[in-house]
Amino acid sequence: MTTRPTRRAALAAGACAVLLTGCGLSGDPLEAAGGGGEACSTEQPQAGPIKVGAADFPESQLIAELYAGALKAKGVNASTTDPIGAREAYLQALGDGSVQVVPEYTNSLLNFLQPDTKVKGTEQIYAALRTAVPCSQVVGAKSTAEDSNAMVVTKETAQKWNLKTVSDLAKRANEVTIAAPPEFRTREQGLVGLKSTYNLTPKAFRPISNTATLAAALKNGQATAANIFSTDPSITTNGFVVLRDDKQLFGSDNVVPLIARSSATPTVQVTLDQVSAKLTTASLAQMLKQVVVDKRDAATVAQTWLRQNKLA
Known part of the structure; x- marks a missing residue:
C-alpha cells in the first residue's frame, strides 16, 4: 500500500480538523456524547452534493468510487475528486468542506490522531476512533475489509534469514535497508514504531512513494524489506513474504467511511x-487486482461490485 497517508501544521489549518478529541459517533449525526466530554453541534446535517475524496493510492481511490457509486444509486448527487494526497491533506480537505467523505483505516487514523494510543484489538480500536475524531466528523460502520501496513521481504530473503516475523527481521537490523513511502520515516506506524516496539533501526531507509517502484526495489535488491499494504497485488504477483506483526505495531486496520457531520444525513x-456491511478483505483485494494489475477503470470495477451486491 504506496502508503496511506507529517505536516501537523497543515492539519491544524482547518479549524474542524485540529480537534483531536471529540464526538464523531456513528449512528445519529447529532449525538453529542464522545471523547473529551465536549458537546457537538446540534445543527441538522443538510442534503446536498457529496464529494468523495481519496488518498493518493489506488485502493483509496477504488473505495471512494464504491462510496460515490452507492450514494448515486440512492439519488445523492455524489462524485469523486482527483486524489488529494496523504492523510494530512485529505483530512484538511474534509475539515474545510472541499470534500464530504473520505475512506479511512481504523488503526492508522487512530494512531494519527492519538500517537500515544496503546489500544489493541479490532473492536477496541474502532470504539476508540469514534471518540477520537473531531465533533465535525462522523465515523461510519467499519467493514470486515482490512488492509494493514505490512513489512514484506522476498521469498529468497525470508529463506536465507529464516524470517517469519518482524522480530526476526529486527535481529538483522544492521543489514536491513527498508523501502517505504516518505512519511514512513516519521510515523509511529513506521520507523518510529519499529524502533520503540521492535528495537529495529535499519541500516538505511529508501523513501519511495509508488507501490510499483517499492516492489521493484525489493526485487532488484535495492531494499531488504518494504512497507506494502497487505492487500496490494504486488505481494502475490511477486511471491513476496509478509512478516507477521508479532508485537502488533500495525494493529487492525479496517476500512471505514469518515463523513463530515454537516453532510451526514x-x-x-x-x-x-x-457498503461496509458487504465489503470484505477478499473482495477488496480482488477488485484492487483488477485496477492495478489488469488496468481496469476503478469506477467500472466499483460499479460492477455494487451491482453484484445489490447496492446499485
Whole structure:
C-alpha cells in the first residue's frame, strides 16, 4: 500500500480538523456524547452534493468510487475528486468542506490522531476512533475489509534469514535497508514504531512513494524489506513474504467511511454503512487486482461490485 497517508501544521489549518478529541459517533449525526466530554453541534446535517475524496493510492481511490457509486444509486448527487494526497491533506480537505467523505483505516487514523494510543484489538480500536475524531466528523460502520501496513521481504530473503516475523527481521537490523513511502520515516506506524516496539533501526531507509517502484526495489535488491499494504497485488504477483506483526505495531486496520457531520444525513450514513456491511478483505483485494494489475477503470470495477451486491 504506496502508503496511506507529517505536516501537523497543515492539519491544524482547518479549524474542524485540529480537534483531536471529540464526538464523531456513528449512528445519529447529532449525538453529542464522545471523547473529551465536549458537546457537538446540534445543527441538522443538510442534503446536498457529496464529494468523495481519496488518498493518493489506488485502493483509496477504488473505495471512494464504491462510496460515490452507492450514494448515486440512492439519488445523492455524489462524485469523486482527483486524489488529494496523504492523510494530512485529505483530512484538511474534509475539515474545510472541499470534500464530504473520505475512506479511512481504523488503526492508522487512530494512531494519527492519538500517537500515544496503546489500544489493541479490532473492536477496541474502532470504539476508540469514534471518540477520537473531531465533533465535525462522523465515523461510519467499519467493514470486515482490512488492509494493514505490512513489512514484506522476498521469498529468497525470508529463506536465507529464516524470517517469519518482524522480530526476526529486527535481529538483522544492521543489514536491513527498508523501502517505504516518505512519511514512513516519521510515523509511529513506521520507523518510529519499529524502533520503540521492535528495537529495529535499519541500516538505511529508501523513501519511495509508488507501490510499483517499492516492489521493484525489493526485487532488484535495492531494499531488504518494504512497507506494502497487505492487500496490494504486488505481494502475490511477486511471491513476496509478509512478516507477521508479532508485537502488533500495525494493529487492525479496517476500512471505514469518515463523513463530515454537516453532510451526514441518514441517507448518506445508511448507504455507506451498507457498503461496509458487504465489503470484505477478499473482495477488496480482488477488485484492487483488477485496477492495478489488469488496468481496469476503478469506477467500472466499483460499479460492477455494487451491482453484484445489490447496492446499485
